[in-house]
Amino acid sequence: MCVRYLGFFLLVWNPQVLHAQSAAQPCPAPSLNGGFLPPGQSAYNHEATLSYACHDGLKPAVKGWWGSSRCQNGNWSPKPQCIDEKACVPLTIPNGHFDASTDGWYGERDRIWVRCDEGYEHKDRDATPQCINGSWSSVPICEKSTESCGDPPKIPHAVILVKGYQEVFAVNSQLHYQCEYGYAAEGEDTKTITCISGTWTEGPTCTQSAAQPCPAPSLNGGFFSPGQSAYNHEATLSYACHDGLKPAVKGWWGTSRCQNGNWSPKPQCIDPNCGDYPTVPNGDVVVQVNGTSLKYQCNELYRLEGQESVACQSNGKWTEPPSCKAAFCVIDPNQTTMDDIRLSAVEYIKEGQRKHIPCIWIARTRLIRCTYGVMYSSVCCTSYDHRYIGCKSEGRIEN
Structure with missing residues (x-):
């Protein structure tokens, strides 16, 4: 008999939760096809934790031979479910991501395509693990690219115009410095640096400017x-x-x-x-x-x-x-639907202007034009394709 039939359950339940968060909703006892739950309650308080196990040939849709779920204001998270023991649960890829399954798990022989975050690349070119007999054929690793840059240089009396801190910037990333009020960089108050082959180009020097009459x-x-x-x-x-x-x-x-x-x-x-x-x-x-x-x-x-x-x-x-x-279009790398481009900062394109935006593939770019506030883009092509052959249009782009 499978050891899971021994009825090993963990039930953690804080009786003070109902008093501390009186507005939180309790959860009804969940249903579970192909498995079993602790006997006997019809409802559980907010923050209660419930364990479950599955019958032979099945396993929980989480790591381990038993699963647990917590009551979160009327809903169980994650939802208790038993899946085929040959199925796979999602991988965790630091500095990488992939398309999530709508079921929360992947079937036998399913493949996923892991995409590394900007500034990272696949180690040993491993990017497409396959689910085989309940386990993934490999766990892709996204490591920092040798072409990427780390922290940009700190400039006295200047700030970087970028959304939030990040540790790695992809090759060709551009960052803009803004000098403190009353300071200027070579006659201007802004200066751009670029990541080239793992090194930032020289930053500005913000010197105090005399007040103008x-x-x-x-x-x-x-x-x-x-x-x-x-x-x-x-x-x-x-x-x-x-x-x-x-x-x-x-x-x-x-x-x-x-x-x-x-x-x-x-x-x-x-x-x-x-x-x-x-x-x-x-x-x-x-x-x-x-x-x-x-x-x-x-x-x-x-x-x-x-x-x-x-x-x-x-x-x-x-x-x-x-x-x-x-009279411009804007590409926000945190919101754009174009998941095959490499941008580390918001990009502005003037009305009627065309710009080449680098793709995740080397030497390929998207040619994007801005018309009445709407962006139109090609697919990712080489410079030769853009200039001589013609690059297929992807059409209107929603940011």
Whole structure:
């Protein structure tokens, strides 16, 4: 007789759980085809643990000859089930993943394709284990690629623009540094490094930049205190408006401060009948005519839709302002449906632009274009295929 018929059960049950979490739901006694449970309760408290065993020729759908399941707010997790003893339970692959079975287990002769995470590669090219007589033919190992890079260099007064910490970055990964406010990298405040053959390219040096003065601002419909051509950083300037207009701030006069080359808030005189001018997200006013007519311009990566100018009407309202719509596509490596590409950071593609995105296979890329905010992509091809033969289109891509 199989030792599993000896009725070896483990039942762990904390009677205080019901008091500590009164809102948690109990679980009804589970049903189990091809196996047996401890005798006799019709329900179990939240967090109760229940063990089970299976009949000859079957085994639990978890590791070991017996299984256990815990009551989680009305449901058993994992669900107690007995499967053919020649079936296999899922593997655990550090730094790798594969398509999960809807049943939670794999049948005799089933194969799985293990895909290594970015920056890792299959040891000994082992990627497709097979379920044979209840065991996997092998356990693939995903080890760090010799072409991958570790931690990027730490730069004083800089931060890396990336989502979350990671230990390994794939070859050709790019990271962007942002210098601290008041610091700059070679005339800019951002700098890109690239992983090449296991080594990061040289990072930026963020040096403290001198605060910039502000040129005397222009003001349609108003006037300043007389006469400087430039003002030092942190200087404050007052202004007033002509009859029929008012400052775009509270009060009959306005003030503005020089902030490293820019006036904040921007000195403006507006029509008092219409009040403050309309705000356009991702856009700004570029031309103002006597406080009654405004012209807008969108920020980079956005396109203007609607009339670019607004006017103050006799009813005290501004005409309908334009909107600034996104004119780019974005590929987020944590959300994209393209599981055959290698990206370590979010990639932006401008409207009408085409970009080659590296695939998991060496020397292959996807050619992706952005049209009205929608991405269209080829399959993974070599540079020769893209240029001379033509690469099959996969069509619209949902990110």
